[in-house]
Amino acid sequence: MTLTTAFERVSLPLAHPFGISRGVQTEAENVVVRVSDGEHTGVGAAAPATYYGETAATVEAVLPDLLEAVEAVGDPHNLDGIDARLDSLVGDNPAAKAGVRIACCDLAAKRLDVPLYRLFGLDPTETVTSSYTIGIDETDVMREKTAEAVDAGYTVLKTKLGTDRDEEILEAVRGAAPDVRLRVDANAAWTPREAVEMSDVLAAHDVEFLEQPVPPGTPGGLRYVHERSAVPVAADESCVTLADVPRVADACDIANLKLMKCGGPRQAVEMVHAARAHGLEVMLGCMVETNAAIAAACHLAPLLDYADLDGSLLLAEDPYDGVPMPGGVVDLSGVEAPGTGAA
Numbered sequence: 441m442t443l444t445t446a447f448e449r450v451s452l453p454l455a456h457p458f459g460i461s462r463g464v465q466t467e468a469e470n471v472v473v474r475v476s477d478g479e480h481t482g483v484g485a486a487a488p489a490t491y492y493g494e495t496a497a498t499v500e501a502v503l504p505d506l507l508e509a510v511e512a513v514g515d516p517h518n519l520d521g522i523d524a525r526l527d528s529l530v531g532d533n534p535a536a537k538a539g540v541r542i543a544c545c546d547l548a549a550k551r552l553d554v555p556l557y558r559l560f561g562l563d564p565t566e567t568v569t570s571s572y573t574i575g576i577d578e579t580d581v582m583r584e585k586t587a588e589a590v591d592a593g594y595t596v597l598k599t600k601l602g603t604d605r606d607e608e609i610l611e612a613v614r615g616a617a618p619d620v621r622l623r624v625d626a627n628a629a630w631t632p633r634e635a636v637e638m639s640d641v642l643a644a645h646d647v648e649f650l651e652q653p654v655p656p657g658t659p660g661g662l663r664y665v666h667e668r669s670a671v672p673v674a675a676d677e678s679c680v681t682l683a684d685v686p687r688v689a690d691a692c693d694i695a696n697l698k699l700m701k702c703g704g705p706r707q708a709v710e711m712v713h714a715a716r717a718h719g720l721e722v723m724l725g726c727m728v729e730t731n732a733a734i735a736a737a738c739h740l741a742p743l744l745d746y747a748d749l750d751g752s753l754l755l756a757e758d759p760y761d762g763v764p765m766p767g768g769v770v771d772l773s774g775v776e777a778p779g780t781g782a783a
Protein backbone atom coordinates (compact mmCIF):
# COMPACT_ATOMS: atom_id res chain seq x y z
CA MET A 441 0.00 0.00 0.00
CA THR A 442 1.15 3.54 -0.61
CA LEU A 443 1.64 5.62 2.49
CA THR A 444 2.32 9.35 2.40
CA THR A 445 3.89 11.28 5.24
CA ALA A 446 4.34 14.88 6.38
CA PHE A 447 5.50 16.85 9.38
CA GLU A 448 5.34 20.41 10.71
CA ARG A 449 6.78 22.27 13.69
CA VAL A 450 4.29 23.86 16.06
CA SER A 451 5.11 26.44 18.74
CA LEU A 452 2.90 26.11 21.79
CA PRO A 453 2.86 28.97 24.33
CA LEU A 454 2.38 27.84 27.92
CA ALA A 455 -0.40 29.13 30.15
CA HIS A 456 2.23 30.06 32.81
CA PRO A 457 6.04 29.95 32.76
CA PHE A 458 6.98 26.40 33.80
CA GLY A 459 9.96 26.20 36.13
CA ILE A 460 11.88 23.12 37.21
CA SER A 461 15.24 22.81 38.97
CA ARG A 462 17.08 23.11 35.61
CA GLY A 463 15.34 26.20 34.19
CA VAL A 464 12.14 27.89 33.06
CA GLN A 465 10.13 27.19 29.91
CA THR A 466 7.54 29.56 28.42
CA GLU A 467 6.91 27.77 25.15
CA ALA A 468 7.08 24.19 23.88
CA GLU A 469 8.16 23.30 20.37
CA ASN A 470 6.59 20.07 19.15
CA VAL A 471 6.75 18.51 15.68
CA VAL A 472 3.47 17.07 14.44
CA VAL A 473 3.77 13.98 12.23
CA ARG A 474 1.17 12.64 9.79
CA VAL A 475 1.06 9.24 8.07
CA SER A 476 -1.76 8.70 5.57
CA ASP A 477 -3.04 5.74 3.56
CA GLY A 478 -5.11 8.02 1.33
CA GLU A 479 -8.29 7.41 3.31
CA HIS A 480 -7.21 7.74 6.97
CA THR A 481 -4.50 9.94 8.47
CA GLY A 482 -2.61 8.99 11.61
CA VAL A 483 -1.43 11.93 13.70
CA GLY A 484 1.39 11.97 16.23
CA ALA A 485 3.84 14.47 17.63
CA ALA A 486 7.38 14.64 18.93
CA ALA A 487 7.95 16.71 22.09
CA PRO A 488 11.76 16.87 22.19
CA ALA A 489 13.66 17.61 25.40
CA THR A 490 17.12 19.19 25.26
CA TYR A 491 17.98 17.27 28.45
CA TYR A 492 17.77 14.07 26.38
CA GLY A 493 19.68 15.61 23.48
CA GLU A 494 16.77 16.53 21.22
CA THR A 495 15.35 19.79 19.86
CA ALA A 496 12.72 20.54 17.23
CA ALA A 497 15.66 20.95 14.83
CA THR A 498 17.11 17.49 15.55
CA VAL A 499 13.63 15.99 15.17
CA GLU A 500 13.17 17.72 11.81
CA ALA A 501 16.64 16.60 10.74
CA VAL A 502 15.94 12.90 11.34
CA LEU A 503 12.24 12.71 10.37
CA PRO A 504 12.74 12.46 6.58
CA ASP A 505 14.74 9.24 7.03
CA LEU A 506 12.33 7.83 9.63
CA LEU A 507 9.28 8.58 7.48
CA GLU A 508 10.95 7.19 4.37
CA ALA A 509 11.36 3.94 6.34
CA VAL A 510 7.67 3.93 7.26
CA GLU A 511 6.76 4.42 3.59
CA ALA A 512 9.14 1.58 2.66
CA VAL A 513 7.46 -0.81 5.12
CA GLY A 514 4.19 0.30 3.58
CA ASP A 515 1.87 -1.55 5.99
CA PRO A 516 0.70 0.53 8.97
CA HIS A 517 -0.37 -2.65 10.79
CA ASN A 518 3.18 -3.97 10.70
CA LEU A 519 4.09 -1.92 13.76
CA ASP A 520 6.79 -4.41 14.71
CA GLY A 521 8.44 -4.02 11.32
CA ILE A 522 8.22 -0.23 11.53
CA ASP A 523 9.70 -0.26 15.05
CA ALA A 524 12.64 -2.37 13.90
CA ARG A 525 13.34 -0.19 10.85
CA LEU A 526 13.34 2.99 12.92
CA ASP A 527 15.68 1.49 15.52
CA SER A 528 18.07 0.25 12.85
CA LEU A 529 18.21 3.76 11.34
CA VAL A 530 19.00 5.74 14.50
CA GLY A 531 19.90 4.62 17.99
CA ASP A 532 18.72 7.73 19.82
CA ASN A 533 16.19 10.43 18.82
CA PRO A 534 13.44 8.87 20.98
CA ALA A 535 11.00 11.81 20.68
CA ALA A 536 11.29 11.81 16.89
CA LYS A 537 10.62 8.07 16.84
CA ALA A 538 7.77 8.46 19.31
CA GLY A 539 6.11 11.04 17.05
CA VAL A 540 6.32 8.68 14.07
CA ARG A 541 5.17 5.64 16.05
CA ILE A 542 2.21 7.49 17.60
CA ALA A 543 1.12 8.48 14.08
CA CYS A 544 1.47 4.87 12.89
CA CYS A 545 -0.46 3.45 15.87
CA ASP A 546 -3.14 6.12 15.32
CA LEU A 547 -3.40 5.18 11.64
CA ALA A 548 -3.56 1.43 12.41
CA ALA A 549 -6.36 2.00 14.94
CA LYS A 550 -8.26 4.31 12.59
CA ARG A 551 -8.09 1.70 9.80
CA LEU A 552 -9.57 -0.84 12.22
CA ASP A 553 -12.10 1.79 13.40
CA VAL A 554 -11.19 1.29 17.06
CA PRO A 555 -9.87 3.63 19.78
CA LEU A 556 -6.16 3.16 20.44
CA TYR A 557 -6.74 1.47 23.83
CA ARG A 558 -8.51 -1.34 21.96
CA LEU A 559 -5.47 -1.87 19.75
CA PHE A 560 -3.59 -2.52 23.00
CA GLY A 561 -6.36 -4.68 24.46
CA LEU A 562 -7.01 -2.43 27.46
CA ASP A 563 -10.07 -1.91 29.66
CA PRO A 564 -11.33 1.69 29.28
CA THR A 565 -13.17 1.60 32.61
CA GLU A 566 -9.83 1.31 34.46
CA THR A 567 -9.07 4.95 35.22
CA VAL A 568 -6.12 6.67 36.82
CA THR A 569 -5.95 10.26 38.02
CA SER A 570 -3.17 12.38 36.60
CA SER A 571 -1.29 14.86 38.73
CA TYR A 572 -1.29 18.52 37.75
CA THR A 573 2.14 20.08 38.11
CA ILE A 574 2.99 23.26 39.98
CA GLY A 575 6.20 24.61 38.43
CA ILE A 576 8.87 26.47 40.38
CA ASP A 577 8.16 30.19 40.74
CA GLU A 578 8.04 32.78 43.51
CA THR A 579 6.58 31.07 46.56
CA ASP A 580 3.49 33.31 46.56
CA VAL A 581 2.86 32.53 42.90
CA MET A 582 3.16 28.80 43.61
CA ARG A 583 0.69 29.14 46.49
CA GLU A 584 -1.72 30.95 44.16
CA LYS A 585 -1.32 28.39 41.35
CA THR A 586 -1.93 25.59 43.84
CA ALA A 587 -5.15 27.21 45.06
CA GLU A 588 -6.25 27.66 41.43
CA ALA A 589 -5.55 23.99 40.69
CA VAL A 590 -7.61 22.91 43.70
CA ASP A 591 -10.43 25.23 42.57
CA ALA A 592 -10.21 23.68 39.09
CA GLY A 593 -10.93 20.30 40.65
CA TYR A 594 -7.51 18.62 40.56
CA THR A 595 -7.14 16.10 43.37
CA VAL A 596 -3.55 15.04 42.66
CA LEU A 597 -0.80 17.66 42.49
CA LYS A 598 2.91 17.47 41.89
CA THR A 599 5.17 20.29 42.97
CA LYS A 600 8.59 20.86 41.52
CA LEU A 601 11.38 21.39 44.03
CA GLY A 602 15.15 21.82 43.80
CA THR A 603 15.55 25.41 45.04
CA ASP A 604 17.18 27.01 48.08
CA ARG A 605 13.69 27.40 49.64
CA ASP A 606 12.20 23.94 49.21
CA GLU A 607 10.68 23.73 52.69
CA GLU A 608 9.03 27.13 52.30
CA ILE A 609 7.53 26.03 48.96
CA LEU A 610 6.35 22.74 50.38
CA GLU A 611 4.60 24.49 53.26
CA ALA A 612 2.95 26.97 50.88
CA VAL A 613 1.73 24.28 48.48
CA ARG A 614 0.50 21.92 51.20
CA GLY A 615 -1.11 24.87 53.01
CA ALA A 616 -3.07 25.82 49.88
CA ALA A 617 -4.03 22.20 49.14
CA PRO A 618 -4.43 20.36 52.46
CA ASP A 619 -6.54 17.53 51.05
CA VAL A 620 -4.90 16.57 47.73
CA ARG A 621 -2.57 13.69 47.02
CA LEU A 622 0.75 15.53 46.74
CA ARG A 623 3.91 14.40 44.99
CA VAL A 624 7.31 16.08 44.76
CA ASP A 625 9.78 16.15 41.85
CA ALA A 626 13.29 17.40 42.59
CA ASN A 627 14.52 16.82 39.01
CA ALA A 628 17.91 15.52 40.21
CA ALA A 629 18.68 18.66 42.25
CA TRP A 630 19.65 17.09 45.59
CA THR A 631 22.57 15.13 46.93
CA PRO A 632 21.69 11.71 48.34
CA ARG A 633 22.19 12.99 51.89
CA GLU A 634 19.99 16.07 51.29
CA ALA A 635 17.32 13.85 49.75
CA VAL A 636 17.19 11.56 52.78
CA GLU A 637 16.94 14.58 55.11
CA MET A 638 14.22 16.14 52.95
CA SER A 639 12.29 12.87 52.88
CA ASP A 640 11.42 13.36 56.57
CA VAL A 641 10.03 16.81 55.74
CA LEU A 642 8.08 15.32 52.83
CA ALA A 643 6.64 12.61 55.06
CA ALA A 644 5.58 15.25 57.60
CA HIS A 645 3.65 16.97 54.78
CA ASP A 646 2.04 13.69 53.74
CA VAL A 647 3.82 13.57 50.37
CA GLU A 648 2.90 10.44 48.40
CA PHE A 649 6.29 9.94 46.74
CA LEU A 650 9.50 11.70 45.77
CA GLU A 651 10.53 11.75 42.13
CA GLN A 652 14.16 11.76 40.96
CA PRO A 653 15.81 13.25 44.06
CA VAL A 654 19.40 12.84 42.79
CA PRO A 655 21.23 12.97 39.45
CA PRO A 656 21.00 9.95 37.15
CA GLY A 657 24.08 8.01 36.11
CA THR A 658 25.01 6.97 39.63
CA PRO A 659 22.54 4.22 40.59
CA GLY A 660 24.27 4.06 43.97
CA GLY A 661 23.00 7.54 44.82
CA LEU A 662 19.39 6.71 44.02
CA ARG A 663 19.69 3.39 45.89
CA TYR A 664 21.13 5.19 48.94
CA VAL A 665 18.02 7.42 49.02
CA HIS A 666 15.64 4.53 48.34
CA GLU A 667 17.04 2.51 51.24
CA ARG A 668 16.69 5.39 53.72
CA SER A 669 13.84 7.60 52.45
CA ALA A 670 10.75 8.15 54.58
CA VAL A 671 8.62 8.24 51.41
CA PRO A 672 8.64 6.05 48.26
CA VAL A 673 11.04 7.04 45.47
CA ALA A 674 10.29 7.28 41.74
CA ALA A 675 12.93 7.18 39.00
CA ASP A 676 12.45 9.50 36.01
CA GLU A 677 15.75 10.81 34.60
CA SER A 678 17.32 7.52 35.82
CA CYS A 679 14.77 5.41 33.93
CA VAL A 680 14.81 6.35 30.25
CA THR A 681 14.60 3.17 28.17
CA LEU A 682 13.79 -0.52 28.64
CA ALA A 683 17.43 -1.30 29.48
CA ASP A 684 17.25 1.06 32.47
CA VAL A 685 14.46 -0.88 34.21
CA PRO A 686 16.69 -3.64 35.64
CA ARG A 687 19.34 -1.01 36.49
CA VAL A 688 16.97 0.97 38.73
CA ALA A 689 14.93 -1.98 39.98
CA ASP A 690 16.59 -2.08 43.41
CA ALA A 691 17.04 1.69 43.61
CA CYS A 692 13.43 2.92 43.52
CA ASP A 693 9.79 1.98 44.08
CA ILE A 694 8.23 3.50 40.97
CA ALA A 695 9.39 3.70 37.35
CA ASN A 696 8.31 6.92 35.61
CA LEU A 697 8.04 6.19 31.88
CA LYS A 698 7.53 8.68 29.07
CA LEU A 699 6.81 8.06 25.40
CA MET A 700 9.33 10.79 24.54
CA LYS A 701 12.09 9.00 26.51
CA CYS A 702 11.48 5.42 25.41
CA GLY A 703 10.46 6.10 21.81
CA GLY A 704 6.78 5.23 21.47
CA PRO A 705 3.60 3.69 22.84
CA ARG A 706 4.58 0.05 22.24
CA GLN A 707 7.98 0.69 23.84
CA ALA A 708 6.22 2.14 26.88
CA VAL A 709 4.08 -0.99 27.16
CA GLU A 710 7.26 -3.11 27.11
CA MET A 711 8.67 -1.00 29.92
CA VAL A 712 5.45 -1.34 31.95
CA HIS A 713 5.73 -5.12 31.91
CA ALA A 714 9.48 -5.11 32.56
CA ALA A 715 8.97 -2.78 35.53
CA ARG A 716 6.24 -5.02 36.94
CA ALA A 717 8.45 -8.08 36.51
CA HIS A 718 11.02 -6.26 38.66
CA GLY A 719 8.45 -5.48 41.34
CA LEU A 720 8.16 -1.79 40.53
CA GLU A 721 5.04 0.31 40.36
CA VAL A 722 4.52 2.28 37.15
CA MET A 723 3.87 5.91 36.38
CA LEU A 724 3.51 7.38 32.90
CA GLY A 725 4.65 10.97 32.56
CA CYS A 726 5.15 13.42 29.72
CA MET A 727 6.94 16.50 28.46
CA VAL A 728 5.06 19.73 27.79
CA GLU A 729 3.26 18.44 24.75
CA THR A 730 0.21 18.74 22.54
CA ASN A 731 -2.57 16.18 22.58
CA ALA A 732 -1.26 14.97 19.22
CA ALA A 733 1.37 13.27 21.38
CA ILE A 734 -0.14 12.95 24.83
CA ALA A 735 -3.50 11.49 23.79
CA ALA A 736 -1.63 8.30 22.88
CA ALA A 737 -0.16 8.13 26.38
CA CYS A 738 -3.63 8.63 27.87
CA HIS A 739 -4.83 5.50 26.04
CA LEU A 740 -2.31 3.49 28.11
CA ALA A 741 -3.85 4.73 31.40
CA PRO A 742 -5.43 1.34 32.28
CA LEU A 743 -1.88 -0.07 32.65
CA LEU A 744 -0.75 2.47 35.23
CA ASP A 745 -0.50 2.92 38.97
CA TYR A 746 0.17 6.65 38.63
CA ALA A 747 -0.18 9.19 35.84
CA ASP A 748 1.49 12.53 35.25
CA LEU A 749 -0.11 13.39 31.94
CA ASP A 750 -0.72 17.12 32.29
CA GLY A 751 1.47 18.22 29.34
CA SER A 752 -1.46 19.56 27.32
CA LEU A 753 -3.14 21.07 30.40
CA LEU A 754 -0.09 23.34 30.87
CA LEU A 755 -0.52 24.91 27.40
CA ALA A 756 -2.28 28.25 26.86
CA GLU A 757 -4.26 26.38 24.23
CA ASP A 758 -3.85 23.09 22.42
CA PRO A 759 -4.67 22.89 18.69
CA TYR A 760 -5.59 19.22 19.21
CA ASP A 761 -8.35 17.64 21.27
CA GLY A 762 -7.44 14.66 23.39
CA VAL A 763 -8.75 12.23 25.98
CA PRO A 764 -11.03 13.98 28.51
CA MET A 765 -9.31 14.57 31.87
CA PRO A 766 -11.90 16.11 34.22
CA GLY A 767 -10.12 16.96 37.46
CA GLY A 768 -7.16 14.99 36.12
CA VAL A 769 -9.06 11.70 35.80
CA VAL A 770 -7.95 10.08 32.54
CA ASP A 771 -11.37 8.95 31.42
CA LEU A 772 -11.38 6.57 28.45
CA SER A 773 -14.83 5.16 29.25
CA GLY A 774 -16.66 7.42 26.81
CA VAL A 775 -13.89 7.55 24.21
CA GLU A 776 -15.09 5.86 21.04
CA ALA A 777 -13.41 7.92 18.32
CA PRO A 778 -10.98 5.72 16.37
CA GLY A 779 -7.26 6.18 17.02
CA THR A 780 -5.95 8.52 19.71
CA GLY A 781 -8.82 10.96 19.27
CA ALA A 782 -6.38 13.82 18.66
CA ALA A 783 -7.99 15.87 15.93
Ligand SMILES: [Mg+2]
Pocket residue numbers: 625627651652676677696725
Ligand atom coordinates in the same frame (compact mmCIF):
# COMPACT_ATOMS: atom_id res chain seq x y z
MG1 LIG B 1 10.11 14.13 36.57
